[in-house]
Amino acid sequence: MDVRGNERLRFGDFEFDSLSERLFRGQRRVKIQPQPLRVLATLLEKPGEVVSREHLRTRIWGDSTFVEFDQGLNYCIRQIRIALRDGTSKTLYIETLPKQGYRFVAQVTVTTPHDLPEPAREDMGLLLAGPPARQVRVWRLALAAFAALMIVGAALYSFFRPHPAVVKYTQLTDFTDSALAPTLSPDGRMVAFIRGSSSFLTADQIYVKVLPNGEARRLTDDPRRKYSLAFTPDGAQIAYTVLHLPNWVTYTVSVLGGDSHLFLSNAAGLTWLDPHQILFSRTRSGQHLGIVTGAATGQEFRELYFPPHERAMAHYSSASPDRKLALVVEMNEIGGWAPCRLISLDGRFKATPIGPQAPCRSAGWSPDGSWMYFTASVDGHSHLWRQRFPDGKPEQITSGPVEAEGLAVDPDGQSIITSLGVQESAIWIHDPNGERSLSSEGEIVADTSPPSFSADDSILYYLLRHGSDGSGPELWRTTVESGKSEAVFPGVSMLAYDVSPDGKQVVYCAALRDGTRQLWLAPVDRSFPPRRIGRSGETRPHFGPRGQILFQAAEGNFNYLEQMNPDGSARSKVSRYPVSTIKDVSPGRRWVMAMAPVGEGPRVAPVAIPTDGGPPRIVCAEHCVPKWSSTGKFLVIPMETPSRTSPGKSLAIPLESGETLPELPPAGIELAKAAAAPGAQSFAHGDPIPGKDPAHFAYVNTTVHRNLYRILLP
Numbered sequence: 187m188d189v190r191g192n193e194r195l196r197f198g199d200f201e202f203d204s205l206s207e208r209l210f211r212g213q214r215r216v217k218i219q220p221q222p223l224r225v226l227a228t229l230l231e232k233p234g235e236v237v238s239r240e241h242l243r244t245r246i247w248g249d250s251t252f253v254e255f256d257q258g259l260n261y262c263i264r265q266i267r268i269a270l271r272d273g274t275s276k277t278l279y280i281e282t283l284p285k286q287g288y289r290f291v292a293q294v295t296v297t298t299p300h301d302l303p304e305p306a307r308e309d310m311g312l313l314l315a316g317p318p319a320r321q322v323r324v325w326r327l328a329l330a331a332f333a334a335l336m337i338v339g340a341a342l343y344s345f346f347r348p349h350p351a352v353v354k355y356t357q358l359t360d361f362t363d364s365a366l367a368p369t370l371s372p373d374g375r376m377v378a379f380i381r382g383s384s385s386f387l388t389a390d391q392i393y394v395k396v397l398p399n400g401e402a403r404r405l406t407d408d409p410r411r412k413y414s415l416a417f418t419p420d421g422a423q424i425a426y427t428v429l430h431l432p433n434w435v436t437y438t439v440s441v442l443g444g445d446s447h448l449f450l451s452n453a454a455g456l457t458w459l460d461p462h463q464i465l466f467s468r469t470r471s472g473q474h475l476g477i478v479t480g481a482a483t484g485q486e487f488r489e490l491y492f493p494p495h496e497r498a499m500a501h502y503s504s505a506s507p508d509r510k511l512a513l514v515v516e517m518n519e520i521g522g523w524a525p526c527r528l529i530s531l532d533g534r535f536k537a538t539p540i541g542p543q544a545p546c547r548s549a550g551w552s553p554d555g556s557w558m559y560f561t562a563s564v565d566g567h568s569h570l571w572r573q574r575f576p577d578g579k580p581e582q583i584t585s586g587p588v589e590a591e592g593l594a595v596d597p598d599g600q601s602i603i604t605s606l607g608v609q610e611s612a613i614w615i616h617d618p619n620g621e622r623s624l625s626s627e628g629e630i631v632a633d634t635s636p637p638s639f640s641a642d643d644s645i646l647y648y649l650l651r652h653g654s655d656g657s658g659p660e661l662w663r664t665t666v667e668s669g670k671s672e673a674v675f676p677g678v679s680m681l682a683y684d685v686s687p688d689g690k691q692v693v694y695c696a697a698l699r700d701g702t703r704q705l706w707l708a709p710v711d712r713s714f715p716p717r718r719i720g721r722s723g724e725t726r727p728h729f730g731p732r733g734q735i736l737f738q739a740a741e742g743n744f745n746y747l748e749q750m751n752p753d754g755s756a757r758s759k760v761s762r763y764p765v766s767t768i769k770d771v772s773p774g775r776r777w778v779m780a781m782a783p784v785g786e787g788p789r790v791a792p793v794a795i796p797t798d799g800g801p802p803r804i805v806c807a808e809h810c811v812p813k814w815s816s817t818g819k820f821l822v823i824p825m826e827t828p829s830r831t832s833p834g835k836s837l838a839i840p841l842e843s844g845e846t847l848p849e850l851p852p853a854g855i856e857l858a859k860a861a862a863a864p865g866a867q868s869f870a871h872g873d874p875i876p877g878k879d880p881a882h883f884a885y886v887n888t889t890v891h892r893n894l895y896r897i898l899l900p
Contacts, residue, residue: 194297195230197290198278200270201297202230209269217657219567221246221258221586222265229280233294238287247586257891261587261608263288268628268652353583358603358894359395359402363830365894366605367413367592371421374597376441378405378415378424379605382830383890385592386501387411387429389827389834394424394441405439408446411809411827414455414502417441427454431809432789433469450484455502458482459509465531467500472783473766473790475499477514477529491529491537495519495743496783497766504550505531506575513540513549513558519740520703520725521634521767523547526560542571542580548592551575553599561590561604566651566658570604570897583897591892601899607892613637613648614887615666616871623887624664624671628652630886631659634726635682637875637884639816640689641773646875646884647674647685661692674710684728685710687773693719693727693735705737707752719754726768731775731797736760738768747778747795760797766790769811771797773818774845779805791854794847803847804854815876818845822876825857825868834872838880840865 195202201210207223209216218226228245229237242259263280266272272279281289358377359365367385369378375397381404382390389409395402405424414427423438434454437446450456454475456466461482468478468487476492477500493500493516502515510531518524523545529537541549541560547568548561560571560580570583570590584590587608594603611630612623629651630637637648644666649659650673658679664671674692681703683694693707705724708716719735726738734749734756744764750757763782769792770779778795784804792812793802805812806823813822820838828834837860839848848863861868867880875884 195294196297197230197233197292197294198270202227204230216269218269219265219587222262222269225259225262226266229288229290230294233290233292236283236287236289240287242287257608258586258588264610265587353900354898355606356398356896356898358398358896361402361893362891364605364607364890364892365393365402366892367415368594368603368605368894369415369417369424370594370596370603371417371441372419372597373421376417376421377594377603377894378417378441379894380412380415383609383888385605386413388413389829389832391830392424392426392439403443405441405443406446408437409826409829416457419458419461425449425456427456429809431791431807434467434475436466455500457503457505459505465503465505465512467503472496472764473499473781475501477503477512479531490531490533491527493518495740496764497521497740497745498524500527502548503529506551507553507555510534513551513560515546515549519745520738523563525562528558541573550593550595550602552595553597559593559595559602561593570602572899583900596896599899601896603894603896605892606895607890609888609890609892611886611888613646613664613875613884615646615884616874617877617882624666624669624884629659630888632886634695635684636770637886638685639875639877639884640685641687641816643816643877643882645689647683649680649683658697661694675708675712675716678716682726684771686729686733687775691729693729695725695727695737705735707735719752720750720757721754724748728768728771728778729775736768736771736778736797738765747780749797761795761799761802763802765795770813772814772845773816776845777814777847779812779814803850804852805850807851807854807856810857813874813876814845815878817878820876820879821847822874822880823855823857823860824872824874825860826872828872832872833870836869836871836874837861837863838867838869838876839863 193205199211209218224246225242228242270279279292281291364383365379365381367380376394377397378394380388380390381393382388389411391404392406393402393404411429412426416425423440425436425438428435428437433452435451436449436453436456438449439446452468454467456464459465464482465479467475469475474496477490478487479490480487497519498517500514500516504513512529512531514527514529516524525539525543526541526546526549527537528540542562542564544562544564546560546562550559556575558573558575561568562571568589568591569585571580572583573580588606590604590606592605614621614623631649631651635649637646639646646664646666648662650662651659661674661680661683662671663674680694680696683692685692690710692710695703695705697703702722703725704718704722705720705727706716707719724737724739728736730736730749734751736749738745739748747760747765749760766781768778768780776797778797780793780795781790782793782802784791792805792810794805795802810823819841821841822836822838824836826835869880871885877883
């Protein structure tokens with residue numbers, strides 16, 4: 187059966203409009219990214235017949251854009267199955283035929299006016315029978331003319347609208363896991379990178395490879411959290427940043443391997459302007475990270491740019507070839523990536539946003555300074571962009587389901603090396619019976635609100651980005667015993683959430699299109715619509731001990747822990763001292779865990795803040811993110827960060843009744859001595875979602891498959 191040329195195709199509860207390239211379920215449009223939708227359209231052309239992977243590659247990707255095709259097609263098929271709710275245990279729509287391709291197995295019918303329900307046909311007949319024949323002819327001519335104009339207009343729009351330029355790719359690495367964060371040596375002959383699932387604050391290791399076909403060699407054996415690689419001017423060493431409280435530290439390692447050596451304290455994202463001058467990030471106070479320059483000997487620093495807010499952090503900087511400007515990659519006041527900024531190294535002008543106005547993760551310059559390059563996440567998808575200096579408009583270079591992360595511009599200016607690939611995530615449950623996966627059918631978003639158990643461990647709540655159209659994550663819940671999952675508030679996107687102790691209400695933070703954040707309160711049973719509370723700008727909400735709403739809010743250039751009644755009244759500060767970031771709240775709502783400035787100088791520490799007032803208590807002397815068991819009977823302290831080769835490790839310290847914290851040293855627990863705490867139990871995961879005890883927990887298993895590619899610039 188060949189259904190090509192038909193306008194609307196029906197299968198199951200769905201209809202596909204081939205003219206508008208839209209998918210519907212009933213009267214509601216189904217959100218799905220354009221490339222997976224084109225794959226679906228190709229399968230629908232010949233239902234019941236095998237469509238080969240090679241045919242799909244030619245139709246959808248084309249010969250000139252061949253890159254990680256297997257990953258891209260697998261991703262598209264997953265997104266189609268998510269949109270169609272097609273389970274893997276029972277195939278409803280798309281059958282996978284190993285080494286052959288795919289087959290659309292559901293019955294497909296062509297929708298015509300005769301397929302409309304009876305009342306609709308009657309209404310149509312009345313409308314057509316009503317006007318006189320002359321009036322009908324006039325209307326038909328008008329409709330035909332309007333349709334012709336619409337078709338011509340759509341064709342012109344499709345022709346003239348901006349399209350990502352056709353780019354050519356050359357694969358440089360071929361790992362079954364991931365290569366990230368590329369940086370090139372000054373002569374362009376070597377590339378250094380991180381092999382692991384994350385390029386930022388990762389415990390994974392640094393590798394180097396001689397281009398184009400040298401073998402990748404591991405350089406480091408450093409379990410600390412690290413990021414930002416840069417070659418020294420002579421290409422003999424690689425500098426990298428380590429998170430080492432009380433601040434950031436830069437180490438160097440030889441390209442031949444060996445031990446790492448301390449290069450500069452209180453220095454992050456370090457690069458060289460010339461053999462004698464460096465450009466890097468430095469902490470002024472708390473977490474406030476800004477851009478400075480100075481001598482490579484570590485003296486005579488000059489501040490260039492600090493973001494206004496005390497929580498904001500300028501992590502990376504890339505100087506222009508003439509050393510007069512720099513592109514800055516920074517985090518905003520709530521710890522999210524912000525659009526990149528352009529700063530002056532000689533103080534000629536104030537910092538200004540640059541590139542796509544979306545979260546920006548990396549930036550660089552062409553050798554002649556005429557182009558700026560970025561990786562930015564627009565509509566939830568990270569791609570490579572460029573912008574002509576000084577006043578061009580951002581242009582997208584890469585597109586599709588395969589995402590780009592990190593960039594290094596070749597010294598000849600003709601190509602960029604970036605990391606391309608896909609990732610997927612699922613929640614796993616660990617209990618005395620072993621481990622099992624809970625199907626999530628999407629991407630688990632755990633940056634601001636990690637998944638959490640209900641009070642009795644029977645339900646797991648989490649934020650899920652369901653689909654590939656760029657929409658925000660929704661709150662989902664899964665019944666642990668049965669594995670049944672459902673959206674709590676279908677179609678409602680949120681940045682952070684908290685479920686009330688009785689499980690009846692949810693308070694959540696949502697963002698408007700302009701980025702403004704708002705708090706909302708809603709019943710889990712949806713007995714009445716969500717209700718906005720508070721003003722604007724609040725984030726990271728939690729329920730308090732008396733039903734009040736706790737949240738993080740900015741006042742001036744500082745963040746504070748504040749509270750208000752569920753109706754938005756009686757707003758006040760819980761404590762008078764500022765915080766950097768609220769992390770968690772104890773099940774009994776007695777404590778809020780947060781990162782906060784402590785003492786004098788550039789130091790932040792994990793602290794427990796009593797919700798009834800009083801001074802904070804420093805929990806760890808080093809970097810850690812303490813968590814509470816679902817019952818409040820254990821304080822869980824991550825000891826080792828998960829990596830490509832290890833799940834990491836955590837320690838559960840028993841608490842006395844009423845969530846009473848143990849006696850802690852004034853400067854916090856030293857992780858090396860934490861295991862000596864009475865009753866402490868170690869278990870094998872460094873980023874758990876704690877359950878009732880150390881034997882019961884969940885975790886997010888993220889699988890990342892990325893490799894390094896050289897992209898020839900159009």
